[in-house]
Amino acid sequence: MITSTQNQLVKRIRRLGQKKYRSAENSYFVEGLRLVGAAIEAGAEIEALVWCDTLLVSDFGRNLLTHSPAPTIELSDIVFRTISQRDNPMGLGAIVKTPANSDLEKAFATASLLVALDSIADPGNLGTILRSVDAVGADGVILVGNCVDPYHPTAIKASMGALFSVPIFNIRSLAEVFDSAEKAHLPIIATSANADFAYKALPIPPRMILLMGSEKLGLPTSATTRATHSVALPMRGTSSSLNIAVATSILLYEYAGN
Numbered sequence: 001m002i003t004s005t006q007n008q009l010v011k012r013i014r015r016l017g018q019k020k021y022r023s024a025e026n027s028y029f030v031e032g033l034r035l036v037g038a039a040i041e042a043g044a045e046i047e048a049l050v051w052c053d054t055l056l057v058s059d060f061g062r063n064l065l066t067h068s069p070a071p072t073i074e075l076s077d078i079v080f081r082t083i084s085q086r087d088n089p090m091g092l093g094a095i096v097k098t099p100a101n102s103d104l105e106k107a108f109a110t111a112s113l114l115v116a117l118d119s120i121a122d123p124g125n126l127g128t129i130l131r132s133v134d135a136v137g138a139d140g141v142i143l144v145g146n147c148v149d150p151y152h153p154t155a156i157k158a159s160m161g162a163l164f165s166v167p168i169f170n171i172r173s174l175a176e177v178f179d180s181a182e183k184a185h186l187p188i189i190a191t192s193a194n195a196d197f198a199y200k201a202l203p204i205p206p207r208m209i210l211l212m213g214s215e216k217l218g219l220p221t222s223a224t225t226r227a228t229h230s231v232a233l234p235m236r237g238t239s240s241s242l243n244i245a246v247a248t249s250i251l252l253y254e255y256a257g258n
Helices: 008-015 019-025 033-041 059-067 077-083 104-110 123-136 153-159 174-183 221-226 244-256
Strands: 027-031 046-051 072-074 092-097 113-118 141-144 168-171 188-191 208-212 229-232
Touching: 008 019, 008 046, 008 077, 008 092, 019 027, 027 033, 027 153, 033 046, 033 059, 033 092, 046 059, 046 077, 059 092, 104 168, 104 174, 113 123, 113 244, 123 141, 123 153, 123 244, 141 174, 168 174, 174 188, 174 208, 174 221, 188 221, 188 244, 208 244
Parallel strands: 046 072, 113 141, 113 208, 141 168, 188 208, 188 229
Antiparallel strands: 027 092, 046 092
């Protein structure tokens, strides 16, 4: 049992709360029964499970420990609480290896529905979008430009485990998204206040990319004009826009089912 908060593994887990260390080590940390269970079920590459005997009271969590092929490392109550971001830790966490980049060229060629997010800044929004993408069975998420890290602890928690099953792609610019989509004959549907269609009136193509802009700025005019079509959600009250995760989820459910 590790009883020192200065243990190198414990210090490493705390470092993984910062993006620069997650990137350098190609690893991230998840905690909680649902998330660790989802990681195991999805076949994520787990470097080690860490647990605390006094905190892990769930039979489900104990079974995860028993049946996981990953090494298990016990921490004392005090030590586990130093690595947890929860008010009431559940006593189970995992160090997970970041997966290799998914094959974006193949996705453009074969996917039916992809979501591209331009410069999304809030990790909770990204996690919620991942959860919605998984729920409707879409083919993945493209992170464009300077998006928040999908392995941020808040994004992981908000995804409710979808992070482990939704393919995530990274691309440097919107121009590259359009160039690749045009090469693959994949229509891009963008969101805009000055849209071609109300979202329910869009003639839905059999394959598409749903392109969403950042929380503060939305999409640049260069993107909405280059898109195959643009759509808008009606705003009948005093608010001028919806939260990006809410808007994305509404559009996903509208288009995935058709």
